[in-house]
Amino acid sequence: MPISSPPLRSWAEIDMQALRQNLAYARSLNPSCSLMGVVKANAYGHGIKRIAKAFSEEKVEFLGVANCGEARRIAETGIKTEIYVLGPTFPDERPEIVKNNWRASISNIQEANHFNELAQAAENKLAVHLTLDTGMGRGGFLPEDAAAGAAHIESLSHLTLEGAGSHLPSADEDRDFTLRQMKQFEDIISHLPTLKYVHLSNSAGITDYHAGSCNLMRPGLILYGASPLPEYQDKLSAVMSLMSRVSLIRTLPAGHGISYGRQTILKKDTRVATIGIGYGDGYPRSLSNQGAEVYIRGRRFPVLGRVTMDQIMVDISDDDSISTGDSVELFGKNILVTEVAEKAGTIAWEIFTGITPRVTRVET
Ligand SMILES: *Cc1c(COP(=O)(O)O)cnc(C)c1O
Numbered sequence: 001m002p003i004s005s006p007p008l009r010s011w012a013e014i015d016m017q018a019l020r021q022n023l024a025y026a027r028s029l030n031p032s033c034s035l036m037g038v039v040k041a042n043a044y045g046h047g048i049k050r051i052a053k054a055f056s057e058e059k060v061e062f063l064g065v066a067n068c069g070e071a072r073r074i075a076e077t078g079i080k081t082e083i084y085v086l087g088p089t090f091p092d093e094r095p096e097i098v099k100n101n102w103r104a105s106i107s108n109i110q111e112a113n114h115f116n117e118l119a120q121a122a123e124n125k126l127a128v129h130l131t132l133d134t135g136m137g138r139g140g141f142l143p144e145d146a147a148a149g150a151a152h153i154e155s156l157s158h159l160t161l162e163g164a165g166s167h168l169p170s171a172d173e174d175r176d177f178t179l180r181q182m183k184q185f186e187d188i189i190s191h192l193p194t195l196k197y198v199h200l201s202n203s204a205g206i207t208d209y210h211a212g213s214c215n216l217m218r219p220g221l222i223l224y225g226a227s228p229l230p231e232y233q234d235k236l237s238a239v240m241s242l243m244s245r246v247s248l249i250r251t252l253p254a255g256h257g258i259s260y261g262r263q264t265i266l267k268k269d270t271r272v273a274t275i276g277i278g279y280g281d282g283y284p285r286s287l288s289n290q291g292a293e294v295y296i297r298g299r300r301f302p303v304l305g306r307v308t309m310d311q312i313m314v315d316i317s318d319d320d321s322i323s324t325g326d327s328v329e330l331f332g333k334n335i336l337v338t339e340v341a342e343k344a345g346t347i348a349w350e351i352f353t354g355i356t357p358r359v360t361r362v363e364t
Contacts, residue, residue, distance in 0.1 A: 004358045009276035009310075010244040011360045013332070014046050016054055018225055018237035023058055025235050026219045030210045034197065036062035036084055038220030040070060045282075045352040046224060046240055047361045049077050056081040061197075062103065064218055068093045071102050084129070088139045098122050105131040105165065107139040112153050119158035127162040128153060129197065132188060135181050136167040146188045154193065163197030163216065164189060171204035172228035178205070182212045204228040207235075226337050226348040233336065241332025242355065244277035246296070246324050249316070258313050259305030263289055271317045272304065275328050280309040282355035283330055284344040292343050295329040296322055 043051035084103040098118040119126040131140035141149040199216035225238040258264040279285040288306035
């Protein structure tokens with residue numbers, strides 16, 4: 001039985017039309033560029049199978065995943081779009097990667113050699129990409145080792161060097177560094193043999209730098225409708241709306257405490273709505289007493305006191321039209337996920353991936 005069966009207290013609406021619009025926007029920023037739709041972490045919590053299927057229908061060149069389990073879930077759907085495993089691989093993941101012809105991003109000589117042995121044993125020729133560390137510090141060949149790394153891969157009988165990529169650590173935070181990094185990346189690439197795919201840009205890199213001189217972009221967040229840089233937000237549409245319902249409405253007297261720790265004491269008689277969502281659904285507890293708001297019947301209302309595991313309380317004194325059962329948006333089209341993230345002291349990526357399995361995803 002699914003963790004959450006109807007009737008649902010909380011759910012996430014997934015707007016597939018918005019997803020396609022965001023994809024079209026990303027492409028419009030560099031129309032000659034190929035695109036990898038990044039679908040790691042259950043497509044940023046949106047449901048990897050449905051998102052992969054939509055991107056495949058829209059003919060993206062690659063689907064980017066973090067591990068074999070995610071790749072397998074895509075493969076199970078019968079989708080034929082090439083799958084790219086972001087980041088270094090563990091030795092025990094590699095046989096499955098070779099067997100399925102998933103793209104691996106190679107970070108060192110040992111990884112290349114192991115893939116070559118496995119491909120040889122499987123009588124397969126495996127296309128791989130060279131990963132370069134131009135500042136992220138997470139994986140890949142350092143710039144001075146790039147040419148030797150590429151030459152080594154090309155010398156191996158059962159690998160084909162299909163592309164090279166790197167990653168931007170600060171495209172939304174440090175313009176000078178990012179421009180220097182892009183220049184350095186171009187310089188390294190110009191000394192490598194001609195490759196089918198050259199890629200560097202995540203969402204921030206695509207919106208602010210139009211993916212530079214690369215011919216493959218790797219957006220994640222913007223496809224789901226959230227921009228790392230606020231100035232591009234109005235070009236995007238929220239794909240996920242986190243929703244819940246009003247379970248109870250009461251008027252509580254002045255002096256009454258609200259939620260654990262009683263950090264909120266009502267100053268006046270207050271109409272309080274209880275909502276059926278909490279941190280057990282991924283609505284962060286760190287939003288407690290940070291000015292978080294929810295959206296009910298076309299208006300915003302403030303959250304009162306601490307977020308609990310399954311419920312939150314909201315001050316609805318200003319509106320007597322609200323009734324139990326009313327839908328509540330926690331974030332989505334009216335309250336941006338980036339606003340919620342900021343108040344929770346985190347980033348939109350973490351909010352999306354923190355929505356728990358108790359929240360049923362419903363396509364709209
Ligand atoms: C997650 C990831 C992306 C996508 O990043 P966004 O900021 O969500 O666009 C791109 N490239 C790599 C290597 C990643 O790990």
